[in-house]
Amino acid sequence: MSENIPVSAGFAHTYKHAVNEYFQDIFTKLPLNTQRAYVSDFNEFAIFCSQDGLAGFDDNMANNEHCIKRYVEVLCQSPLAYRTIKRRLSALSKFLGIAKLPNPLIQSVYLRDFIRLSLAENEKYQLSHAQAVPLTxxxxxxxxxxxxxxxxxxxxxxxxxxxxxxxxxxxxxxxxxxxxxxxxxxxxxxxxxxxxxxxxxxxxxxxxxxxxxxxxxxxxxxxxxxxxxxxxxxxxxxxxxxxxxxxxxxxxxxxxxxxxxxxxxxxxxxxxxxxxxxxxxxxxxxxxxxxxxxxxxxxxxxxxxxxxxxxxxxxxxxxxxxxxxxxxxxxxxxxxxxxxxxxxxxxxxxx
The missing domain is CATH 1.10.443.10 (Intergrase catalytic core)
Known part of the structure; x- marks a missing residue:
């Protein structure tokens, strides 16, 4: 069943074991809705990487930071709600932890501040979006x-x-x-x-x-x-x-x-x-x-x-x-x- 955990083509074989172990011992015991949410959120990221010409996560901190920064930029240009963006980033952080890869969402001050400011602007946008005049x-x-x-x-x-x-x-x-x-x-x-x-x-x-x-x-x-x-x-x-x-x-x-x-x-x-x-x-x-x-x-x-x-x-x-x-x-x-x-x-x- 481990193939249900999405892993992009750029992921190295060396840490697939950690992903499979988590899947077998923990993931299958989570509520089905939680399982679906994690898989869906990470698949969205994998699709984004493919469309943007990115290799996906690997054991290089700078690469992972760049991938997430680009993803945040695109998410903040989308009509997605603030909470949805936060949830997707949380899913990525969870996956990085499972795979035992460098996690810039935790370790990079630059990325954390970039995300915080980007989401603050996004929240303002969502507020103005909600106040838009109906085109009757x-x-x-x-x-x-x-x-x-x-x-x-x-x-x-x-x-x-x-x-x-x-x-x-x-x-x-x-x-x-x-x-x-x-x-x-x-x-x-x-x-x-x-x-x-x-x-x-x-x-x-x-x-x-x-x-x-x-x-x-x-x-x-x-x-x-x-x-x-x-x-x-x-x-x-x-x-x-x-x-x-x-x-x-x-x-x-x-x-x-x-x-x-x-x-x-x-x-x-x-x-x-x-x-x-x-x-x-x-x-x-x-x-x-x-x-x-x-x-x-x-x-x-x-x-x-x-x-x-x-x-x-x-x-x-x-x-x-x-x-x-x-x-x-x-x-x-x-x-x-x-x-x-x-x-x-x-x-x-x-x-």
Whole structure:
């Protein structure tokens, strides 16, 4: 059963014995949920190392410190909660202890201070994230009326905003959308990766015809030679033929960067959360919107707009891929406040 303990390819044979011994004598006696949490958290780290071109932990303190620092940087750019990040780092510390490897999480003052300050900033971000203004339908209409896209970057950004509203997408779902997941005939989007989807089957979300038109405009512009009245060759890596839909755009905003499905690390095909965050800032600036909107504004605003227009809880759950009615119910309550007794009283007396 020792193969259930994840060990990345860079791990030396000399300390596998310690891992196996812990697994046989202790790990199997832990609660199943604890076992699953440890395995899941370490597998996330192993996947990160693979994508970032890192070898993983070994018996070198400097290497382990570098791996964890890079991991913390990426975690703090993600939409993960503060507690989730702390739990993942705790799992790594546990594994280093089990494997009897140098543990910079305990031994490196530099790394401990780096993590402390990074998480403090992350906590501030999470607070501002929670206070983001919902992108309701009226605010989205304001954006679509005011923003007339002039570059490929602006076409991509506008399509992203509308897609996230329609499908109530989280940022980590948006960056994994592929061209083949969009079905124009049925106005649907297949979302294969979702925080709430434990089965891996995915869920379908609705896309409006106007959003589909924006996606088409973005793809057509990407596949056209800027400054030349001709399409890009079919084998041009800057074309969108398939694969990840929303990609990095060159500095001048008129062409996609060459796409490589197999690229990892900073050259990976998918966008980072920070890229999506900047997309929302750019659109808000172009539309002259003073309210603070962030990538989560689309999901919250979509839910609030559904509630304001009479959607039932099951309809809201289906639209956003929620397994529980708790969050849709919360957004429904938020929408109901604007139609409640005090709102009616204020309207009656023109307050």
């Amino acid at each position: 339908l009226d605010l989205l209409n304001t954006i679509n009326e005011r923003v007339i896209p002039d570059t490929l970057l602006e076409m991509r950004d506008l399509a992203i905003i509308n897609l996230m509203f329609d499908a109530l997408l989280r940022a980590d779902e948006l960056v994994r959308v592929r061209l083949e997941h969009v079905n124009k005939r049925s106005n649907t989007l297949l979302v294969l990766t979702s925080k709430a989807d434990q089965t891996g089957k995915g869920s379908y979300r609705y896309l409006s015809s106007s959003t589909l038109a924006m996606i088409d405009e973005y793809i057509n512009e990407a596949n056209h030679e800027h400054g030349h009245d001709c399409p890009r060759p079919s084998d041009d890596p800057r074309r969108i033929n398939n694969g990840v839909l929303f990609r990095r755009v060159a500095n001048r905003g008129h062409a996609l960067l060459p796409y490589n499905e197999a690229a990892t690390g900073k050259h990976a095909a998918t966008l980072h959360y920070s890229s999506i965050y900047r997309t929302w800032l750019r659109i808000a600036r172009l539309a002259g919107i003073k309210e603070k909107i962030t990538p989560h504004s689309g999901r919250v605003g979509g839910a609030v707009s559904l509630a304001e227009n009479g959607a039932t809880l099951p309809e809201m759950q289906l639209a956003g891929g929620w397994q529980s009615p708790d969050m849709p119910g919360h957004y429904g309550q938020q929408a109901a406040v604007g139609k409640g007794g005090m709102a009616k009283l204020a309207a009656k007396f023109k307050r």
